[in-house]
Amino acid sequence: MQVYWIKINKIIQESSEVRTYLLDCPQDFTWEEGSHTHFALKGFNIGDKPNRSLIRHMSISTLPDEGAIGITTRIREQCSEFKAILKSLKVGNEVAIFKTHSNVPLKREGKNVYLLSSGVGLATFRPLVLDYLKRPDNVNRLHSLNIDSSKEFLFSNVFQSAPDRDFTSQFVDNRKDYYEQVKKLATDNDGLYYVVGSDEFLVQNIEILREQGIKSEQIVIDKHEEQRAEFLSVDLSNKGLG
Ligand SMILES: Cc1cc2nc3c(=O)[nH]c(=O)nc-3n(C[C@H](O)[C@H](O)[C@H](O)COP(=O)(O)OP(=O)(O)OC[C@H]3O[C@@H](n4cnc5c(N)ncnc54)[C@H](O)[C@@H]3O)c2cc1C
Structure with missing residues (x-):
């Protein structure tokens, strides 16, 4: 396993509690959109x-x-030891990254793609949106829906509707509006639905999508295959994985 020790290059205060740490990029390091590390x-x-x-x-x-x-990442006043240390770090300090992988690359299957996220979950989708705007090939259209009760919506320069480019970005600040909107979006029975947020958020979204007739193979979550199957209650033995 290769561990990359890299320097913090810049710290951006995105909102009162959310920061982006921009890290130097090692020459031999690359990644796909939707990656986690x-x-x-x-x-x-x-x-x-x-x-x-x-x-x-x-x-x-x-x-x-x-x-x-x-x-x-979001760093609240009351935070873990990890976040407290992270908060104290400055430009030039080193951090490590390892084991980087994408469970949620942008699927280019000629379908409408819906990105459903909560709070800082939008960070996972930022590179998907940039990738789509650069090269929309084989994506019919892209729609992002984000809920953030803080009302301090993130990355508003990227997440800006562009009707001429078939990109829609919606932000809501409460669950009622959010789930109403999810139900509306899920009337598209042929779309692909990406969901990023807490486990509880995933469970609730999957439940609503399934109720609207969306099949598990149309739902994309940031979990490896086995965990994904658990969330979506898919029988892996049918796929030779069980
Ligand atoms: C594939 C994947 C990708 C992910 N991507 C991201 C990402 O891009 N950005 C991101 O931020 N997270 C991401 N996460 C989640 C991340 O790994 C952490 O679990 C999350 O950020 C919480 O961090 P933390 O445990 O340090 O807790 P914190 O964020 O510090 O705290 C979690 C909650 O507990 C409360 N809390 C913590 N300590 C105390 C205390 N002492 N007293 C009272 N309340 C307390 C906090 O107020 C907060 O509500 C990802 C997870 C996965 C699996």
Whole structure:
């Protein structure tokens, strides 16, 4: 396993609680849109076993052609040890990343793609939207719906509807509006539905999508195959994986 120790290049305060850490990009490192990585702090690999309290899964909120690895996260007043240390880090300090993989690349199957997210989950979708806007090939149209009760909506320069480019971006600040909107979107029975947020958020969205007749193969979540099957209650033995 290759661990990349890299410097923080810039820290962007996206909203009162959300920051993006732009990390130097090693020359031999690249990634697909929708990737997540293991993001670790100094000391995580000192003992016999990796210290999990110094490691978190994080999505990469940038594309390789932006020249930096972006990690976007919410740091509340009451936060974990991990976030407290992260908050104290400055430009020039080193962090580590390893085991990077995308479960949610943009599927180019000629369909309408719906990106459903909660809060900072939008970070996972930022590179998908940029990739689509650069090259819309084989994506019929793209629609993002994000719920953020803080009302401080993220990445508003990227998540801006562009009707001429078949991209729609919607932000809502409450669950009622959010789920009403999901039900409306799910009337498209041939679309692909990406969902990113807490596990509870995934469960609720999957339930509503299924109620509207959306099949599990149309739902894309940021989980590896086995976990995905559990969330979607798919029988892996039928696919030779069980
Ligand atoms: C594939 C994948 C991708 C992910 N991508 C991202 C990403 O891009 N960005 C991201 O931010 N997260 C992402 N996550 C989630 C991430 O790994 C962390 O689980 C998440 O950020 C919470 O971090 P934390 O445990 O350090 O807790 P915190 O964020 O610090 O806290 C979680 C909650 O507990 C409360 N809390 C914590 N400590 C205390 C305390 N001492 N007293 C009272 N309340 C407390 C906080 O207020 C908060 O509500 C991803 C997860 C996966 C699996």
